[in-house]
Amino acid sequence: MEKDVLVMIPGPTPVVRSIQNEMAREVQAFGDPRFVSDYKNLIDDLAMLFNCSGKTFPLAGSGTLAMEMAIANVTKPGDNVLIVSNGYFGDRFVEICERRKLNVDVLVAKWGTVITPDEINAQLAKKDYAAMTVSHVDTSTAVVAPIAEIGQVIKNYPRTVYIVDGVAATGAEYVDVDGMNIDIMFTGSQKAFGVSPGMFVLWAGTKALERRKALGLIPDYYIDFEKWIPIMDDPAKYFATPAVNLVWAMKEATAIIKQEGLLERHKRHQENAIAVRAALCSIGCEILAVQGNQASSLSNVIYPSGINDTEFRAAMYENGVIVASALGDYAGKAFRVGHMGNITEQNMIQVLATLEKSFIQCGLAVKPGSVVGRYMEEMQKISQLA
Helix, strand or coil, X not given: CCCCCEECCCCCCCCCHHHHHHHCCCCCCCCCHHHHHHHXXXXXXXXXXXXXXXXXXXXXXXXXXXXXXXXXXXXXXXXXXXXXXXXXXXXXXXXXXXXXXXXXXXXXXXXXXXXXXXXXXXXXXXXXXXXXXXXXXXXXXXXXXXXXXXXXXXXXXXXXXXXXXXXXXXXXXXXXXXXXXXXXEEEECCCCCCCCCCXXXXXXXXXXXXXXXXXXXXXXXXXXXXXXXXXXXXXXXXXXXXXXXXXXXXXHHHHHHHHHCHHHHHHHHHHHHHHHHHHHHCCCCEXXXXXXXXXXXXXXXXCCCCCCXXXXXXXXXXCCEECEECCHHHCCCEEEEECCCCCCHHXXXXXXXXXXXXXXXXXXXXCCCHHHHHHHHHHHHHHXXX
């Protein structure tokens, strides 16, 4: 019998039954009028839900492909690009840009903190930037960037395209594309949307679309906005084969988010994250991200003294939950646990009970039931304040 392991890494995240059912449907032809209607409904719902008056592209591919799509459609060789890096995945943009012969400046935050809007404003004033990238949540550090405040800063720089990497945030953190002056935002299906890996969604505002037209022919093919816009307007047309069953899964995931509401969904994620961190800190763990910069979609948890990372994560796996290793300087010193998407309090109780058991097996003096108990106490406090 296959081992039952709950996936609690920063993505992919657990997939609920209604979404699984959509992926298990009998496949339809991409030209089938029923699928064409479903795809168009998904495109329109995503645009409306996240308030993007430009174009919305739900396409087959990973979040990294979306990163390339964002850069490819708004820059040309020799342009200046500002990378605001709050961790490992912010740094990934550097190589993407350098391979495109772009001039890159990087603002690098100390891990656990974020680059502030004032720091961004000071850098933008130094030269003409074609684009600026910001990770809304960086999974290496579990920090959340103040994208709304940065959006206010970007209003002073109308030539700079504001790109938000929302892979580990969108669907957990609140976002309003047009309202926050975001020109491009993208996410992956496998994070807070709670779908299996394989699709990304990219929202492009009017500034980004105008920049693409101004560039003329670009060397990229699959990720060219101009190739996909006719299909997003009318999915009965063909450019490349859509991920049919994942489109259905994303349609169901989007319906779940719509029913919950973006603000309510963010509130649920935030409250759960607060309770999870309080429970973990009660037994001597520390949180890498500083107060005020902590993401609601995951936590980077620094071990109490004496815990061996490999031993702990192996115990977690044997006990039925998988968490992720830390990156960079925190490799071996911390673990990362996702708490995003369609997870429930019952899921978190299982996870925290497993954490508690695994810590005890690794030699940490923990009173049985204390971690789960603290989590439930915090959730009760939150519900009483609501």
